[in-house]
Amino acid sequence: xxxxxxxxxxxxxxxxxxxxxxxxxxxxxxxxxxxxxxxxxxxxxxxxxxxxxxxxxxxxxxxxxxxxxxxxxxxxxxxxxxxxxxxxxxxxxxxxxxxxxxxxxxxxxxxxxxxxxxxxxxxxxxxxxxxxxxxxxxxxxxxxxxxxxxxxxxxxxxxxxxxxxxxxxxxxxxxxxxxxxxxxxxxxxxxxxxxxxxxxxxxxxxxxxxxxxxxxxxxxxxxxxxxxxxxxxxxxxxxxxxxxxxxxxxxxxxxxxxxxxxxxxxxxxxxxxxxxxxxxxxxxxxxxxxxxxxxxxxxxxxxxxxxxxxxxxxxxxxxxxxxxxxxxxxxxxxxxxxxxxxxxxxxxxxxxxxxxxxxxxxxxxxxxxxxxxxxxxxxxxxxxx
Numbered sequence: 340x341x342x343x344x345x346x347x348x349x350x351x352x353x354x355x356x357x358x359x360x361x362x363x364x365x366x367x368x369x370x371x372x373x374x375x376x377x378x379x380x381x382x383x384x385x386x387x388x389x390x391x392x393x394x395x396x397x398x399x400x401x402x403x404x405x406x407x408x409x410x411x412x413x414x415x416x417x418x419x420x421x422x423x424x425x426x427x428x429x430x431x432x433x434x435x436x437x438x439x440x441x442x443x444x445x446x447x448x449x450x451x452x453x454x455x456x457x458x459x460x461x462x463x464x465x466x467x468x469x470x471x472x473x474x475x476x477x478x479x480x481x482x483x484x485x486x487x488x489x490x491x492x493x494x495x496x497x498x499x500x501x502x503x504x505x506x507x508x509x510x511x512x513x514x515x516x517x518x519x520x521x522x523x524x525x526x527x528x529x530x531x532x533x534x535x536x537x538x539x540x541x542x543x544x545x546x547x548x549x550x551x552x553x554x555x556x557x558x559x560x561x562x563x564x565x566x567x568x569x570x571x572x573x574x575x576x577x578x579x580x581x582x583x584x585x586x587x588x589x590x591x592x593x594x595x596x597x598x599x600x601x602x603x604x605x606x607x608x609x610x611x612x613x614x615x616x617x618x619x620x621x622x623x624x625x626x627x628x629x630x631x632x633x634x635x636x637x638x639x640x641x642x643x644x645x646x647x648x649x650x651x652x653x654x655x656x657x658x659x660x661x662x663x664x665x666x667x668x669x670x671x672x673x674x675x676x677x678x679x680x681x682x683x684x685x686x687x688x689x690x691x692x693x694x695x696x697x698x699x700x701x702x703x704x705x706x707x708x709x710x711x712x713x714x715x716x717x718x719x720x721x722x723x724x
Contacts, residue, residue, distance in 0.1 A: 341520040342460050345409075346468070348513040349453055350475035352416055355506050356449045358479035358486075359419055359442045360388055361586075362498055364562045365487040365579065369495050374432040378566070382686025385562045387436050389679030391443020392450075393672055399451040400668020401532040408459075408664070409517040411452035416510025419445035420503050427499035438499075445506075451671050455664045458655040459523040466652040470597015473648050477593050480586035484565075484579045528661040535665030542657060542723050543670045549606070550650050551677045552709055553613045556620070556702045557643050558681030561585065567695040571627060581636050588640025596645035600652035606722050609649050610714055615642045617706035624700040657723070 363370075367381045402411060422445055426438025454469065461468040490497040529535060536543070560567070564585060568578035600608065619642055623635040658666050688698050716722060 341516070345513070345516040345520040346457070346460065346472075348509065348516040349412070349457065350472055351509045352412070352449065352506075352513055353453065353472055353476040354479045355502055355509060356415070356419060356446045357476035358483060359423060359502050359506075360392060360446050361480045361483040362487060362502065363388055363439060365484040365565065365582065366495060366498070367562070367566070368575075369491070370432070370435070373495070374435070376432055377690060378563075379683070379686045379690045380432065382562065382682045384432070384436055384439050386679055386681075386683040388439040388443040389558060389675060389682070391440040392447040393443075393675030393679050395444050395447040396451045396668050396672030396675060399448050400536070400665050400672070403452060403455070403664040403668065404530050404532045404535075407522070408452045408456040409513075409522060412449060412456065413510055413514055413517070415445050415449035415452065416506050416513060418448060420506035420510065423499050423503035423506060427496045427503065429496075442502075447672075447675065451664075451668045454651055454655060454671075455667055456523075458663070459660075462523075464601070465656050466597040466599075466601030466648060468597070469651045469655070470593050470595070470600070470648040473593035473597065473644075473651075474590050477586065477589040477644060480589060481583060483586070484583045488579065528659075529664045532665045532668075535662035536669040539658060539662050539666035542654065543666060543673075545606070545722050546650060546654055546670055547673055547677070549609045549613060549713060550646060551674060552706055553616055553643070553646060554674065554678035555681040555684075556699075556706060557616075558678045559685030559702075560620070560639075560681075560699060562682040563685050563689070563695070566689075567699075568632065570695050571632065573629070573632070577629065581632060584633060585636045585640035588637045589644030592641045592644035593648055597648040597652065599645070600649040601656075605649070605653040605657070606717055609646070609653060610710055610717065612642060612646045612649060613706065614710040614714075616646070617703045617710060620699055621703035621707075624696040624703070 363385045367385070370376060370384060371378070371381050399411060419442065422438055422441030426435060426442060429435035429438055457468050457472055458465045487495070487498050490501070561582070564582045565578040568581045569575065573581065616639070619635065619639045623639055626632055626635050654667055654670060655663065685698060689695060
């Protein structure tokens with residue numbers, strides 16, 4: 340029961356952590372008008388949030404070899420509360436960028452510490468627990484657009500203030516839950532960060548090869564999804580609905596995808612997801628009309644969100660206690676830094692005159708080729724699984 344309370348508090352905290360990363364996507368057009376910036380600069384704001392999410396993961400991994408995991412989780416909540424308040428007071432685009440970067444840092448600290456903690460709290464149900472935890476974070480992505488729309492009736496800053504207050508309250512409850520819970524001792528064996536990461540380099544490289552490019556493309560896609568839908572002739576309201584749909588599909592994808600990750604061989608399952616994402620994205624670029632876009636948005640959302648519990652289960656289930664925190668931090672840091680550049684890349688290409696359909700169709704083809712190569716390598720038995 341005490342572990343269940345801690346798990347529930349972590350689901351609440353991850354909701355806010357993910358909302359802090361996603362909230363900037365539906366605010367891009369507001370920032371463009373408010374600060375008089377172009378698409379590339381707007382994309383950079385989002386990129387900074389995700390670069391911030393990547394930047395603390397390596398040092399956090401080292402800290403986890405010295406400090407209990409739940410202590411680091413609590414620090415992430417405090418950082419989120421403070422940085423959200425900082426972003427809410429922004430009067431210049433530079434000020435806003437600093438706030439977005441620090442909000443990203445809070446998420447990076449959280450995920451590197453919370454995911455290993457979850458896998459050690461429930462070692463026999465890693466995929467299912469990661470899936471439920473991910474579904475809680477995905478609910479934040481679903482409500483991000485309507486949440487921002489409601490706050491815009493007052494002021495866009497209200498959305499950031501709400502995150503700040505929520506983070507402070509949830510962090511306090513998490514502290515109480517962790518104090519009363521019987522915590523696992525599995526992380527005690529992970530005490531040499533460098534040696535732990537180096538000993539698992541093959542697994543880390545394999546995971547990055549499978550999901551790195553897909554997550555890079557996904558970052559660019561969802562952060563510009565409203566503008567992309569508008570380029571296909573949809574209204575601003577309908578475009579926001581499409582963003583909500585693609586995120587809403589992620590809730591069942593996380594929930595059921597975690598269960599499937601426990602049941603299927605890890606590497607073939609991951610390659611299947613990435614291949615299906617590439618195919619659905621290519622079809623999306625060819626579709627016009629409201630009904631077709633609703634269907635394809637749902638399909639893309641279901642597929643891509645199944646990737647995240649799958650990759651976490653692959654690593655956390657495969658890594659031993661002695662290297663789990665260290666190796667996962669190295670993977671997570673590199674992975675987040677790679678995908679963080681996606682928004683800036685898409686914004687720059689669009690500002691240079693390339694159509695959204697052209698950008699995303701090209702990305703889908705490249706992903707398909709990469710999957711085909713990895714499938715051939717996997718058939719030779721050279722990928723650790």
